[in-house]
Amino acid sequence: MVKIKKGLSDADMLKGFNENLTFANGKYAEEKITQTKLKAAKAPAKKELLLPPEAQERLNRFLLEISMECLQKNHGSCTWKVSRENDQIIIKPVALAKK
Numbered sequence: 445m446v447k448i449k450k451g452l453s454d455a456d457m458l459k460g461f462n463e464n465l466t467f468a469n470g471k472y473a474e475e476k477i478t479q480t481k482l483k484a485a486k487a488p489a490k491k492e493l494l495l496p497p498e499a500q501e502r503l504n505r506f507l508l509e510i511s512m513e514c515l516q517k518n519h520g521s522c523t524w525k526v527s528r529e530n531d532q533i534i535i536k537p538v539a540l541a542k543k
C-alpha cells in the first residue's frame with residue numbers, strides 16, 4: 445500500500461502510475477474518445493447569415509461601433525430592433541433598462 449501526501453493534485457497523486465490492462469479496463473481502450481451528447485448540446489449552433497463575407501464583416505464592424513457609442517452615451521448596453529420597410533432592413537439600437 446502506498447501513502448499519498450496531503451494537498452496534492454490528481455495528476456501529482458497518479459504520477460508514475462501505470463494500470464495493467466485487464467478485460468474490465470482494456471475492453472474499450474482502442475475506441476476513440478468522443479464528446480458526449482451533453483457537451484455537444486451546450487455548444488450553440490452556428491447560425492448562417494446570408495451575406496457575403498465582406499458585407500458581413502462591415503455589418504459587424506458598424507454594429508460594434510454603434511454599440512460602443514451607446515455605451516458611451518447611455519452608460520449602459522443596448523439590444524437591437526430589426527424591422528423591414530419595403531426593400532430595406534432597419535437595425536436600430538434600443539437601450540436596455542438599467543437595474
